[in-house]
Amino acid sequence: MLPKTFSQKGQALILVVAAIVGLVALTALAIDAGNAFSDRRHAQNAADTAALAGALTCAQVIPPLPCNSSPLSDQVTTSALDRARSNGYNNDSIPDTVTVNNPPVAGCNGTNGPYVLNPEYIQVIINSNVDTFFAPIVGIDQLHNCVEAISRVKTGSFGNPASGMGILTLNETAHWAFNRTGSGNVTVENGGIFVNSNADQAFRQVGSGNTISDFIQVVGGAVKGGSGSISPWPPTTGVPPINDPFAASVAPPAKPGGACPSKHITGSGNHTINPGCYSGIRFTGSGKLTMNPGLYWIDSGGFDWSGSGEIIANEVLIYIDANGGEFNMTGSGTLTLSPPTSGPYKGMVLFMDRENTEEVDIAGSGSISSVSGTFYAPASQVELSGSGGYTVMDAQIICDTFKITGSGNIRVRFDEDSVYQTQLPPEIELSK
Numbered sequence: 001m002l003p004k005t006f007s008q009k010g011q012a013l014i015l016v017v018a019a020i021v022g023l024v025a026l027t028a029l030a031i032d033a034g035n036a037f038s039d040r041r042h043a044q045n046a047a048d049t050a051a052l053a054g055a056l057t058c059a060q061v062i063p064p065l066p067c068n069s070s071p072l073s074d075q076v077t078t079s080a081l082d083r084a085r086s087n088g089y090n091n092d093s094i095p096d097t098v099t100v101n102n103p104p105v106a107g108c109n110g111t112n113g114p115y116v117l118n119p120e121y122i123q124v125i126i127n128s129n130v131d132t133f134f135a136p137i138v139g140i141d142q143l144h145n146c147v148e149a150i151s152r153v154k155t156g157s158f159g160n161p162a163s164g165m166g167i168l169t170l171n172e173t174a175h176w177a178f179n180r181t182g183s184g185n186v187t188v189e190n191g192g193i194f195v196n197s198n199a200d201q202a203f204r205q206v207g208s209g210n211t212i213s214d215f216i217q218v219v220g221g222a223v224k225g226g227s228g229s230i231s232p233w234p235p236t237t238g239v240p241p242i243n244d245p246f247a248a249s250v251a252p253p254a255k256p257g258g259a260c261p262s263k264h265i266t267g268s269g270n271h272t273i274n275p276g277c278y279s280g281i282r283f284t285g286s287g288k289l290t291m292n293p294g295l296y297w298i299d300s301g302g303f304d305w306s307g308s309g310e311i312i313a314n315e316v317l318i319y320i321d322a323n324g325g326e327f328n329m330t331g332s333g334t335l336t337l338s339p340p341t342s343g344p345y346k347g348m349v350l351f352m353d354r355e356n357t358e359e360v361d362i363a364g365s366g367s368i369s370s371v372s373g374t375f376y377a378p379a380s381q382v383e384l385s386g387s388g389g390y391t392v393m394d395a396q397i398i399c400d401t402f403k404i405t406g407s408g409n410i411r412v413r414f415d416e417d418s419v420y421q422t423q424l425p426p427e428i429e430l431s432k
Contacts, residue, residue: 036130036143043096043126046087047149048430051124054080054100055151058122059426064155068102068119076102080124089126096128108146113432115150121431123150150432158421160347160374160396161245166191166213166414168398170244170378173197178218179403180205182385183228186404188213191396191414195219196241205230244378246398249422252353253295253319253345260299265289266307275316280325285309286333291316293340298324302358305331312336317345322355327377330363339373339420347420349373349395352380359383360399363406371395374420384410394418 057079058067065072077100081091084098091098104115104123115121125148132140162168166188169177177197180186192215195202202220205211209228216222216235224230260277268287275294280301283289286308293315296303302325303318305311310333317340320327327350329335339349349372352360360375360382372394375382382399385406392411396419404410 031133033143035132036145039128039130040145040147042087043089043128043145044147044149046084046089047124047126047147049087050080050084050098050100050126051122051149051151052428052430053083054102054122054124055153055428058153059155059428061155064426066119066155067122067153073102076100076122080122084124084126089128094129096126099125099127101125104150107148113150115152115431120154121150121152123148148432149430152427152429152431154427154429159424160416160419160421161249161424162194162396162398163416164191164214164414165194165398166396166412167193167402168245168396169195169197169400169402170398171197171400172219172241173199174401175199175201176204176403177401178203179401180209180211180228181207181403182405182407183208184404184406184408184410185210185212186409187211187411189411189413190214191412192216193235194242195222198241203235244398246376246378246420250345250348250351250376250420252321252351253297253317255297255299255321256295260297262301268309280304283307283309283311283331288312295319295345297321300324302326302328304328305333305335307331308333310334310336314338315340317348317351319351320353320356320358322353324353324356324358326358327352327360327380330361334369335371336369337371337373339418344422345420346422347373347418348376350375350377352377354378356380357400361385372415372418374398376420396420 054076057076061072067076080100081098089096089098101123103117103119104121106112128145130143171177174197178195192213195218198220200221201223203218203222206225207228208226211230217239218235218237219239219241221237222235256277260279262279264282265271266285270288272290274292275296277297279299282304284307288310291313296316296318298320300323315338337349339347357379360377360380363385374396377399379400381401382397383403391408394413394415396414
């Protein structure tokens with residue numbers, strides 16, 4: 001009797017069918033998972049832009065207010081929801097919900113992050129539901145996503161646009177943009193030196209004097225000769241260049257009405273002048289000149305103090321227009337000079353027009369009693385010299401190029417409260 005044989009016909013068909021079912025299942029999983037992943041990315045982008053939209057609404061309020069103050073908080077929420085809606089998330093509770101929190105609360109994972117309860121931060125949480133096409137076969141009708149974004153608003157505050165820069169030269173190509181010679185010591189205290197020139201010898205020191213600063217930053221290169229020291233040495237070179245930090249915030253003051261007389265004061269005795277427009281102010285006498293507080297607009301003839309007399313000029317702004325001439329303070333008498341304490345030019349004592357290329361000369365022979373404020377001369381060379389004694393200025397100098405000479409000791413102290421201050425622009429950022 002022959003043994004029985006079993007036919008294997010049809011087994012391949014079963015395997016093919018099983019493979020097809022597996023492939024279909026994998027394809028279905030890929031489609032549903034891909035849709036959920038695509039929605040998650042889209043929801044994250046929507047949350048990011050919504051958080052930034054709310055931050056921008058808060059940042060644009062002048063004067064600055066906390067983002068969670070009323071009614072600003074409602075405006076912040078509306079802006080964020082509107083931006084989310086424009087990206088397809090309508091906050092209608094069925095396909096998605098959009099929640100705006102300021103300050104933030106626990107996020108999608110239920111944990112408290114570092115931003116919780118901090119009103120500088122705005123949180124947007126989007127919960128979305130994604131309908132599935134094939135997963136209902138195994139009882140999964142929807143997939144769920146939760147994403148969050150957190151933005152930060154740093155509201156604008158009053159400050160100096162070039163904070164920490166005791167001396168700033170703006171020229172982008174000049175050799176010896178910062179040129180230090182002589183035997184006196186120069187100290188920049190509570191601030192530093194920034195040289196914007198990309199020249200190989202943008203910063204130069206020769207002579208026996210010492211230079212001390214909290215920092216020295218140079219776009220180009222630095223050279224040193226002579227026996228004097230520099231601290232820190234070497235300076236930080238190759239730093240990125242900057243634009244004039246005052247260009248956007250400082251406009252020339254309006255010219256006062258009326259005539260612009262020329263004022264030349266000689267001899268002894270006490271003299272007083274008032275704010276207004278002048279075709280030059282010269283004080284070459286031995287007496288005392290008092291400049292009352294206010295704006296001194298000079299349209300020609302410059303400002304010159306070269307006598308042995310005393311100047312008292314408190315809370316003044318000296319503006320020299322494009323054709324107004326130079327600024328010269330080289331007298332041997334006592335000088336007291338301070339800027340306005342309020343208004344749009346608070347902290348600015350000298351403003352040389354941006355088209356004025358005449359020099360600014362300030363000489364100290366131990367006679368400067370008190371000088372403070374920002375000296376802003378973006379197209380001018382500023383020359384600071386000393387010939388004995390110790391000259392102290394609670395000041396900031398912003399100029400095209402800068403030169404220091406002489407044998408006197410000079411100290412420039414950067415004091416945020418004594419220099420120009422303005423409303424700094426707000427900052428917004430995406431923190432998460």
